[in-house]
Amino acid sequence: MQWVKDFYSRTGSWWGPAEARISERDHQRLSLLHAHLGTEPAQVLELGAGYGSTAAVTAQAGHAVTAIEISDRADFAEELTIDAPGGSLTFIKDDFYSVDLPRQFDVVCYWDGFGVGSDADQRRLLRRIATQWLRPGGTALIDVFNPFVWAQWDGDEEHRTPNPDLGYEHELFERVTFDPVTCTATDTWWDAARPDEKISQRLRCYTPADLALLLAGTQLELATITAGDLTFEATRRPEDSGLLRRHASYLAILRLGPPVKD
Template sequence: MDWVAEFYSTTGGWWGRAEAEITERDHRRLRLLHEHAGERPLRVLELGSGYGTTAAVMARAGHAVTAVEVSDRVEFAGRFTRDVEPGALTVVRADFYEVDLPRDFDVVCYWNGFGVGCDADQRRLLTRIAGEWLRPGGTALIDVFNPFVWARWDGDEEHRLPDPAAGYDHELRERIRFDPVTCTAIDTWWPVADPERAISQVLRCYSPADLALLLTGTGLALAKIHVGEHAFAPAARPGPRDLLHDHHEYLAVCRSS
């Protein structure tokens, strides 16, 4: 996983000026937190917190948040702490496979990032969440990449033109490939003026059934899947058809034993 810090630092440099802003996506994540973990003040750990926007929204809502981010994107987080109560938001620059944190969190969140690395890496992280960080009976909210949509995007290319007024200073291209054997998406970006600087993120995708198998023995169990605006039991029949077409990720709601 040596590519992780470089990829997110580089892309954060490309479009962080535009995208390091609190948006409706951050407020939606807060609503999901409240729906699945309750609205009382919670101790929350956010893994892969990026620019820190969601962590700030959760802290402003009265939760005590620890945010962990390995890339340069963490440097944007300071701008979102102005309206946060002292001590409500702690930002840690670290690799969450290595960081040492106490086991006192009610909720662990991992938005839009699970699947970096191989199955063994995911299981190691899930075991850390359940065994080292979550209090017994705690909740993990994990965005999982949906293989059905990523497979449909195989071969897609996009051309992002610069828009300095909106904060996008670079002309970039993107290409998506999907490996049907390993169920992995390879998302590659490069500057149009310098295609030799291409960088890729490699994302393992899991169907809900495969995720349930991955969770076995980690100390976490899949309680619900949240697709779009609706939550379903993992054994719901028929399953949510939206997974086939509309959502490139779904939220896995897991409970610790």
């Protein structure tokens, strides 16, 4: 999937100077991790870690974090330092489909990235999480793109003007389309100075029901969902979860069950 490396490296070169820093979003993710797993120091694997800001906040809270990122966004993580007792950050620039990690983790996180690839890719990743990386009884926290909201954005275009004071140097355009047959959003960007060089990310979106089907046979079970400020068990959903209109993604809390018999 060469487009993955190219897309996130190029967009990282546009946005990294502005966005490769710790923000409120990283602290919110740490709060979610603590809400679902408690605050005891844990061995954490973060997939698709981008610039590394969430990994850094997690390590700074005393967790031992291993972070994997394939694109050049990983280069921004070289600046990160951790000085918390017990906390550590090992940042690896590699492909999570092939990287060899010789140990297990209490929790695997994938923030804002699951769905980059085909169903077969996603299942391959879920199997790696279940059979190689999570310790028995471990938990995976995975942001999932929500098709109900992405579908509403079909045809939307945006024009982003530069804001050099904040580190945004490029004048950019974005167009979103949504294919209801494959349930995939295509998010296309181009620099106003280079309109012929358009780049796209393709994001497979999953309803919770689709995700549950995808998980079949992986040993992972969809236990809980967090959508915005609301957390609910996948089997007992509230009247208004916000999934129809408000949240472009939701956090799936996946628990590792007993081994699946073939």
